[in-house]
Amino acid sequence: MRAVRAFILLLPATLFLVVAFAGPIIFLGWSSLDLADGGRGFRQYGRFLLDPFYRGFLLDTVTISVITTVACVVLAYPLAYQLARASATTRGLLLMLLIAPLMIGDVVRGYGWLIALGDYGVLNQILLGIGLVSRPIRLVFTPTGVVIGLVQVLLPFMVLPLAAAIGAVPVDLEEASRSLGARSGRVFRKILLPLTLPGLGAGVVIVFALAMGSFAIPMFLGGVRVKMVGPLVFQQAMQTADWPFAAAISTVLFATSLLLLVAYAWLGGGPRRGAEATAR
Amino acid sequence: MEPGAQRALSPATPEAAAPDVELRGISKHFGATEVLRGVDLTVGRGELVCLLGPSGCGKTTLLRILAGLVQPDAGSVRIRGRDVTRLPAHARQLGLVFQSYALFPHMTVRDNVAFGLDARGIRGPEAHQRIARALTLVHLDGLERRYPRQLSGGQQQRVALARALVLNPDVLLLDEPLSNLDARLRQEVRDEIRALQQDTGITTVLVTHDQEEALTMSDRIVVLQAGVIVQSGRPLEVYRSPRDLFVAGFLGEANALRGRVEPRGAGGAFVTDRGLSIALEGSTGAGAATGILLVRPEAIELGRAQPAPAGALAGVVTVVRYRGATVDLGVRLESGDELRVLKTLPGYHDVQAGDRIWVRWAARDGVLLPGEDRRA
Numbered sequence: 127m128r129a130v131r132a133f134i135l136l137l138p139a140t141l142f143l144v145v146a147f148a149g150p151i152i153f154l155g156w157s158s159l160d161l162a163d164g165g166r167g168f169r170q171y172g173r174f175l176l177d178p179f180y181r182g183f184l185l186d187t188v189t190i191s192v193i194t195t196v197a198c199v200v201l202a203y204p205l206a207y208q209l210a211r212a213s214a215t216t217r218g219l220l221l222m223l224l225i226a227p228l229m230i231g232d233v234v235r236g237y238g239w240l241i242a243l244g245d246y247g248v249l250n251q252i253l254l255g256i257g258l259v260s261r262p263i264r265l266v267f268t269p270t271g272v273v274i275g276l277v278q279v280l281l282p283f284m285v286l287p288l289a290a291a292i293g294a295v296p297v298d299l300e301e302a303s304r305s306l307g308a309r310s311g312r313v314f315r316k317i318l319l320p321l322t323l324p325g326l327g328a329g330v331v332i333v334f335a336l337a338m339g340s341f342a343i344p345m346f347l348g349g350v351r352v353k354m355v356g357p358l359v360f361q362q363a364m365q366t367a368d369w370p371f372a373a374a375i376s377t378v379l380f381a382t383s384l385l386l387l388v389a390y391a392w393l394g395g396g397p398r399r400g401a402e403a404t405a406r
Numbered sequence: 407m408e409p410g411a412q413r414a415l416s417p418a419t420p421e422a423a424a425p426d427v428e429l430r431g432i433s434k435h436f437g438a439t440e441v442l443r444g445v446d447l448t449v450g451r452g453e454l455v456c457l458l459g460p461s462g463c464g465k466t467t468l469l470r471i472l473a474g475l476v477q478p479d480a481g482s483v484r485i486r487g488r489d490v491t492r493l494p495a496h497a498r499q500l501g502l503v504f505q506s507y508a509l510f511p512h513m514t515v516r517d518n519v520a521f522g523l524d525a526r527g528i529r530g531p532e533a534h535q536r537i538a539r540a541l542t543l544v545h546l547d548g549l550e551r552r553y554p555r556q557l558s559g560g561q562q563q564r565v566a567l568a569r570a571l572v573l574n575p576d577v578l579l580l581d582e583p584l585s586n587l588d589a590r591l592r593q594e595v596r597d598e599i600r601a602l603q604q605d606t607g608i609t610t611v612l613v614t615h616d617q618e619e620a621l622t623m624s625d626r627i628v629v630l631q632a633g634v635i636v637q638s639g640r641p642l643e644v645y646r647s648p649r650d651l652f653v654a655g656f657l658g659e660a661n662a663l664r665g666r667v668e669p670r671g672a673g674g675a676f677v678t679d680r681g682l683s684i685a686l687e688g689s690t691g692a693g694a695a696t697g698i699l700l701v702r703p704e705a706i707e708l709g710r711a712q713p714a715p716a717g718a719l720a721g722v723v724t725v726v727r728y729r730g731a732t733v734d735l736g737v738r739l740e741s742g743d744e745l746r747v748l749k750t751l752p753g754y755h756d757v758q759a760g761d762r763i764w765v766r767w768a769a770r771d772g773v774l775l776p777g778e779d780r781r782a
Contacts, residue, residue, distance in 0.1 A: 298508035306522035
């Protein structure tokens, strides 16, 4: 009886996911095998992974995503700590500030960054104005610009799981370690970091996957000079109309994220397994 | 004997002459709430002092100030003569045991105990030796490789103790060390901690709201109420001569008869509001017009044999509650005053509500308190 009820309750969401998620992915994988001559094969994958020009897109995307993820981790820890340890009122306010940018679409933010970081944008005007630089710094259409934009967009996805993980670590543990003679650095390395690894892992997986597949930010801030996979898929599908190739690239992206997720689950996604894994 | 008196006899080094803990004028606010107000506390070497009081009295905050986890608004903290008021927790040589034990869940018992040594750069054979010694001290040999969640509550508590003691701290601080243990285990661990403290001679400050814990474990009890020390003394002393109704009620149970002192007979008499006259020995409360006479329930003698001895008060049993080894009786005296009487069982099996009885107590068991709250 309970099983039947659970089945009925799960049915709508399951059906929706099958139709709207699993279906398109299968279709995507299937269409990536289409060849120009009407046959089927993996030649599209070969083209993407072996041709140095296209492989450059993949490598640059991975590099930018790694840098973005690391920057997010470094920026998110102190923020998440404050968030987790703040009083209820402060926490509410911080959360609102953190989530507010998510209400604005990527396109708007991309355009905003373009204005802020452009050669004669707000940032360069200020730098020029106070005489810190004599010529505008090139940020737009460089990897640095893309990383800045991605970090801003993706930071909340790192902060939220981290804050949850830090919140689950009793303050007693920090105080105990301090009373045992540990300075802040040691408290972080020996207590907080190991105990929040699962949250950190979740944040890393989410941010890295989102960075790998990002489109609007690289489109606005990277232009044609920064080679990222997201805009490449768009270009192949919409401009070149090479659907099988676009499908192959998308499948590689999807597989990368999936692999990451599996690795995370295998390394111990749960807090208990995570704690054990770090305990030697 | 007071440890202070002991030291005064022997000329010692300045360090040894200073008490292990010296708090002067400690005050603390949290927002608009005043948690501590001008608290002075001295703890001598090897002494076990209990900070006793209801929740919210400031006892835990005082312990945390001592540990360096909370900064006082005013006052100074000295440990072994050294002013540590501005010293952060990690720089103080104190062993703190949390109510929750605060064991590191991702570390084995051994690594938990090794943590403080490692932070001080003590590793290798010396660390190994000290860890082994600390674990033997708390009877945890053989459990080095276990994780905290694989241990019972009592074992976890002992890991927390070992983790603190391995550093040879100047002072051991215990925050409600028994509150997370079940009643049976509590007695055992209580005796263990006390024995351990006496064997090692470590100066200890213990925070508790449990009167039994305070009475059985401490050399000295410091009773706190609303951020102020209301009484400090040896357990029996505080129990026998509570300073006011609050202390009397918090430390054990007490009958409080309200009335006035009147010059009757040789030493005067205490006359309750209901008109009952009780002879007083000496003139303990002379001068205080109104007062409260405190009598501990176990100090009252109760009998049924007639005629009643001279000076006994006649009454009726109103309630009988058996508590196993003891029986808790409610008695209404002829004057209408109500008393609680606690008796050890053999001999009182057949007392029933409605029985006509008499009660009496030795004059020295009646404590006379001024009628008005002195601190008001």
